[in-house]
Amino acid sequence: MPDRSVAVELLSYLAPSRYCESDRLIPWAEAEFGHLPSGYARAAAIAAWVQRHIAYSSYGSTTQTTALDTLTDRVGVCRDQAHVMIALCRALSLPARYVTGTDYGADPTKAPDFHAYVEVYLGRRWYTFDASGTGIPMGFVRIGTGRDAADVPFATLYGQVQAPFAPLVRASACEGPGLRLPVHVSSALSTDGDSAGCHLAPAAA
Incomplete structure (x- = not known):
């Protein structure tokens, strides 16, 4: 029988939090994503659903906006989109956490900016x-990690x-021996523990 236990340090990333009301989304999340592994x-x-269905707009929310509002x-x-993904993951028993960081402008068409993204424990x-x-x-460059934006605001x-x-x-990227400029990849990206760097990794089952 597979081990379904959860490490103590992951429990806070499974529970509802200030901006991620995962307990109120369980039936909807199971109906929408429960058929997937x-x-x-x-x-x-x-993540793909959030990108398709939650439009990005600088004027679409306030500091009080929660995942349910969004x-x-x-x-x-990005903050609101991250909250929605986190809430849906937790509703499906996937530990998820919020990361405050920067998107340092690897895309030359965009100015460097603060950015919020998600990490899921798999x-x-x-x-x-x-x-x-x-x-x-x-x-992405990490500044802080928490349950949601209440823990690690900009x-x-x-x-x-x-x-x-x-x-x-x-900030700017440097290319040289052993260094690679950031690019979009189809492979999964993972971080070891709380380290700031990402590396390519096989997708977890």
Whole structure:
């Protein structure tokens, strides 16, 4: 009989959280994705569904928007799309966590920016998914990891803050011996534990 036990450190990534009301999505998630194998294929299908059905818009949400709100409105930013994917994964018993990071502009048509993406625990690794479909996952740089944006926000502001300009993220990729510029790949991308780097890995069953 297969071992269905879950490590203690993964339990918080299976439970509902501030922005990811996974317990309220179980029937819908099972109806939509329950026929798929419970592994990488299911997580990838959820990411693809979010990319198709949740339109990206800078004006589609607020700091109070939850995964349920986004599913209702069908619009949001990378933060909201990540929350939807996380909530759906947890509803299907796939440990999922939120990553605050940067998409450092590997795509020359885009300016570097902060970015939110998802990691799903499959087998014995965390696998990286971009629920927004707007970045190149191989080039993401982690800032923080948590249950959702409440744990690792881009910024925490107190009092009245007046900024003369928007935050600027600037980084560049270097190519050289043993280094490869980020590209879109069909292979699964995984991280070892909490490390910042990604590497190609076989998709977990």
